[in-house]
Amino acid sequence: MVTDDTNDMITPEEAFQIIHHIPVPTQKSQAPLIDCLGKILAEDLLADRDFPPFDRVMMDGIAVGNTQIREWKWEGMTFAGEPQKTLSNPDGAWEIMTGAPLPKNCVAVIKVEDLTFFERDGEKWISCQLENIESGSFIHPQGSDILQGQIILNQGTRLKANHIAIAASVGYSKLWVESIQPIGVYSSGDELVPIDSQPLEHQIRSSNAIMMQSALQEHRISSQHYHMPDNPTIIHQSLLDGLEKHDILLLSGGVSAGKKDYIPGILQELGFTAKFHKIAQKPGKPLWLGTRPDGKVIFAFPGNPISTLVCFSIYFLSWILDRKGPKPQGKILGLSAPLKNLDHWIPIQWDGNQAKVLEHNGSGDLVHWQHADALAWQKANNNSEELIYFPM
Numbered sequence: 001m002v003t004d005d006t007n008d009m010i011t012p013e014e015a016f017q018i019i020h021h022i023p024v025p026t027q028k029s030q031a032p033l034i035d036c037l038g039k040i041l042a043e044d045l046l047a048d049r050d051f052p053p054f055d056r057v058m059m060d061g062i063a064v065g066n067t068q069i070r071e072w073k074w075e076g077m078t079f080a081g082e083p084q085k086t087l088s089n090p091d092g093a094w095e096i097m098t099g100a101p102l103p104k105n106c107v108a109v110i111k112v113e114d115l116t117f118f119e120r121d122g123e124k125w126i127s128c129q130l131e132n133i134e135s136g137s138f139i140h141p142q143g144s145d146i147l148q149g150q151i152i153l154n155q156g157t158r159l160k161a162n163h164i165a166i167a168a169s170v171g172y173s174k175l176w177v178e179s180i181q182p183i184g185v186y187s188s189g190d191e192l193v194p195i196d197s198q199p200l201e202h203q204i205r206s207s208n209a210i211m212m213q214s215a216l217q218e219h220r221i222s223s224q225h226y227h228m229p230d231n232p233t234i235i236h237q238s239l240l241d242g243l244e245k246h247d248i249l250l251l252s253g254g255v256s257a258g259k260k261d262y263i264p265g266i267l268q269e270l271g272f273t274a275k276f277h278k279i280a281q282k283p284g285k286p287l288w289l290g291t292r293p294d295g296k297v298i299f300a301f302p303g304n305p306i307s308t309l310v311c312f313s314i315y316f317l318s319w320i321l322d323r324k325g326p327k328p329q330g331k332i333l334g335l336s337a338p339l340k341n342l343d344h345w346i347p348i349q350w351d352g353n354q355a356k357v358l359e360h361n362g363s364g365d366l367v368h369w370q371h372a373d374a375l376a377w378q379k380a381n382n383n384s385e386e387l388i389y390f391p392m
């Protein structure tokens with residue numbers, strides 16, 4: 001008899017909704033700027049001076065006070081890093097380099113490509129053929145980006161490299177940030193053996209934990225690995241120990257319907273409430289997510305390597321990185337018919353500039369999936385060829 005358990009499953013959309021209402025446990029600490037990438041800023045940063053701090057020259061060339069004439073007498077030169085000078089002759093020109101402070105009495109900059117330098121009566125002159133020279137051209141006015149004392153970067157910003165540059169430019173060599181503390185990463189199953197051992201015929205090498213740990217490293221989150229055999233007493237104790245040290249645990253295996261799939265029951269014993277167990281999707285149907293009143297969060301991923309990979313990438317990473325799910329959209333070549341009641345996460349490979357379905361052997365097949373560039377989201381019963389996808 002074929003059973004249909006779609007009634008007790010939620011959709012991926014519902015799962016995203018639930019996930020994004022769960023606070024990510026973080027701790028506030030002060031960190032050197034070089035270690036702040038990817039963390040959440042826990043303070044407002046103020047501009048310590050106007051930006052730019054002076055009228056900044058934007059092109060190598062000359063600065064002039066009179067834009068109506070086309071020949072100016074050379075008066076002096078300023079490089080970036082030199083203090084502001086003053087143009088004394090109203091019909092003169094001051095040679096300037098990008099980044100220098102605009103000399104006093106100047107109203108426009110003309111770039112060197114539009115100029116001719118020449119000598120007349122033993123003196124330096126500059127001419128220009130441009131019809132129109134607008135006042136203010138190639139001048140980045142003082143305070144036009146932001147004024148001193150204003151907030152230049154808001155608390156809550158997830159810090160990218162350009163934000164780090166802003167912090168540096170206003171003199172913060174350390175920042176208060178919210179960061180995710182080391183995560184406990186668990187593998188489970190009697191069939192699993194360590195990477196450097198020779199498996200017996202019925203055994204396999206464990207790969208899910210190291211995959212998750214590596215992916216966490218990419219986001220500068222440290223982790224600790226634990227392995228649990230299929231023994232409820234040991235699982236209970238091991239998770240209890242892990243919860244002493246970590247706010248977030250990531251588990252893989254032992255969450256489906258097998259006789260030794262103890263994980264959901266034990267997590268309940270440990271005080272966790274399941275937010276969901278089972279999403280109408282393939283792969284990764286039996287994904288379990290639970291929280292505890294003290295703020296601890298556990299994702300228990302289905303053990304098949306691709307199920308763990310897909311659920312980790314789609315749900316866990318979008319939770320900690322505060323992404324709201326897949327965004328880009330495009331036409332995918334080679335799609336098969338949608339599944340009847342399950343959303344389908346389909347590996348996509350870029351072929352030149354086309355996205356096409358990657359052939360594979362299901363959620364136990366790490367080998368073919370190595371070529372996946374993205375995951376396309378084919379909704380149940382939906383024949384569209386334009387799919388939202390998720391870069392991997």
Ligand SMILES: Nc1nc2c(c(=O)[nH]1)N[C@H]1C(S)=C(S)[C@@H](COP(=O)(O)OP(=O)(O)OC[C@H]3O[C@@H](n4cnc5c(N)ncnc54)[C@H](O)[C@@H]3O)O[C@H]1N2
Binds near residue numbers: 188189258
């Ligand atoms: N009767 C049912 N059986 C299954 C269902 C179901 O709904 N009813 N769901 C299937 C789906 S879908 C998946 S996905 C798997 C998930 O199973 P578990 O989470 O219980 O995982 P295990 O049974 O422990 O392992 C599954 C598979 O993955 C291998 N595995 C586990 N951990 C690792 C690891 N760390 N590294 C590499 N490989 C790992 C394990 O050896 C198994 O081959 O359940 C289906 N069954």
Ligand code: MOO
Binds near residue numbers: 285304307
């Ligand atoms: O979700 Mo399972 O991932 O179909 O093998």
